[in-house]
Amino acid sequence: MYAGSPYGGVWKSVDGGANWNNLNTDHQLPTIGVSAIVVDPQNGHNIFLGTGNHHDYPTGSGSIGIYRSQNGGLTWLPTTSTPTLVGTFHTIGNIIIHPANPAIAFAATSVGLYKSINANAPVCTWNRIPGMTGYFRTVIFKPGPSTEIYAAGTDIFRSVNGGVTWTSMTGTGTGLSFSTSDPVKSINLAVSPADPSRVYAVINTSSTLLVYSYNGTTWSQKVAPTGPQGDRDPVVVSPIDANVLFVGSVALYKSVTGGGQLVRRKSPAFRYA
Numbered sequence: 001m002y003a004g005s006p007y008g009g010v011w012k013s014v015d016g017g018a019n020w021n022n023l024n025t026d027h028q029l030p031t032i033g034v035s036a037i038v039v040d041p042q043n044g045h046n047i048f049l050g051t052g053n054h055h056d057y058p059t060g061s062g063s064i065g066i067y068r069s070q071n072g073g074l075t076w077l078p079t080t081s082t083p084t085l086v087g088t089f090h091t092i093g094n095i096i097i098h099p100a101n102p103a104i105a106f107a108a109t110s111v112g113l114y115k116s117i118n119a120n121a122p123v124c125t126w127n128r129i130p131g132m133t134g135y136f137r138t139v140i141f142k143p144g145p146s147t148e149i150y151a152a153g154t155d156i157f158r159s160v161n162g163g164v165t166w167t168s169m170t171g172t173g174t175g176l177s178f179s180t181s182d183p184v185k186s187i188n189l190a191v192s193p194a195d196p197s198r199v200y201a202v203i204n205t206s207s208t209l210l211v212y213s214y215n216g217t218t219w220s221q222k223v224a225p226t227g228p229q230g231d232r233d234p235v236v237v238s239p240i241d242a243n244v245l246f247v248g249s250v251a252l253y254k255s256v257t258g259g260g261q262l263v264r265r266k267s268p269a270f271r272y273a
Contacts (some may be wrong), residue, residue, distance in 0.1 A: 004034030013195035021144040023073030025049075030064055036094040036188045040102045045072040046120070046220060048079070050092030050107065050207060063092050066107060066126065077125045079116075093137040093153070099146055106149065108136035111152050114119060115163055119217070132166055152187035154178075156201060160237065162271030169214065176219035182207050195242035202235040202247055210260050211247065221253035225249045 002023075003011045009025030009032045025033055029051065031253040036050030067076045085254040091110040094200045097119065098104035102206035105119035105240030115134035118124045136153035150169075155178070157166045170176045178184050182205045189201045197216035202209065225247055247264075253262040 002037045002039070004037045004049065006033045008032060008034075008037065008075065010034050010037060010049055021075075023069070025073075025076060029067060033063075035063070035092050035177050036098055036107075038095045038105075040097055040120070041101050046070055046102070047073060047074075048091045048119075049096050049098070049107070050095055052091050061102060063090060066092065066095065079119070080246070090097070093109050094139060096139055099141065104162075106139045106151075108139040108153065110135050112136065113139060113166075129163060129166070129181060135186075138188055138189050140191060142191060143196040150188050150191070150199060152201065154184040154187070154231065156187060156189070170219070171193075174219055175221075176201075176212055178205075186233070187234050188233055190237040190245065192237040192242040194240050198242050198258075200237055200245055202233045204233050209249065211235075211262075213215045213259050223252070223255070223262050225253045225262055225264075 001013050001017060003013075005011070009029070010023045011020040012023050013020045029127065031051050032138070032227050033051055033053045034049050035052050038048050040046035041123065047069045051065060051067060066079045066134040068079045068188040069076050071179060088195045092109035093110075095105060095107045102120045104116055105116045107126060112128040112134060113126050113136050114126045116124050116126045132151070133262040134153060136151055138153075139149065142148035142150065147160060147162045149163050151157045151159075151166070156169045156176075158169050159166045170178060185204045185206060187204070188202045191198065201214070201219075203212065203213045208226050211224045213222055236246045236247045243256055245255050245259060247253045247255075250267045254265050255262045
């Protein structure tokens with residue numbers, strides 16, 4: 001397993017998390033900030049990482065682009081012909097690789113949604129998808145044939161043709177609309193292979209945290225965490241039971257009812273020096 005830190009590079013564990021080793025990112029990358037990691041599903045030695053700290057956007061450390069290791073993390077090089085992508089990818093939220101075609105990859109960035117059709121080439125190129133500008137926090141494949149893709153930042157979009165065209169999943173008649181008086185700061189998404197048509201969205205606005213579920217046609221609001229909130233709020237759903245999900249905030253919450261009830265989990269004690 002792999003872990004990235006906005007101020008600590010990339011780490012790898014081969015014993016279930018008991019021990020961790022740094023993957024040379026502390027001295028091979030111009031920045032130690034890592035905001036996204038993805039491993040080629042067909043070649044475990046091929047690892048992509050997004051640099052920078054997207055959690056603190058727009059005030060955090062900016063990205064210098066997408067780097068790649070083709071030898072399991074021993075060495076790292078930028079994926080484009082230019083040494084950095086400063087001014088192109090201000091921050092990178094996450095990266096995904098097509099499960100059946102590793103040449104296709106997508107990157108959610110603070111300046112738009114990008115796609116590569118030669119991600120497995122020695123020098124690959126990234127192009128912003130027309131119309132998909134602005135802030136994007138996440139992009140995920142719908143489990144299955146992988147022609148359907150979801151992306152979100154301050155709105156939620158879906159493509160049913162492999163990322164060629166995109167439409168908003170919110171607005172009149174969808175069950176989910178956003179208010180200009182309470183603007184959206186970020187949206188995280190999750191979907192389970194156990195129910196590929198169900199999409200969970202954790203929405204962080206200027207004043208509150210919202211949890212919604214999409215059933216393939218419309219959105220319905222679920223129970224949101226109570227108490228102090230953060231602004232990162234990841235959501236993870238079980239791959240074998242789409243009713244089981246975890247929502248991270250200041251505390252960790254779990255639901256076994258598809259978001260109908262959230263129970264705060266006991267968190268380990270942290271001590272700050």
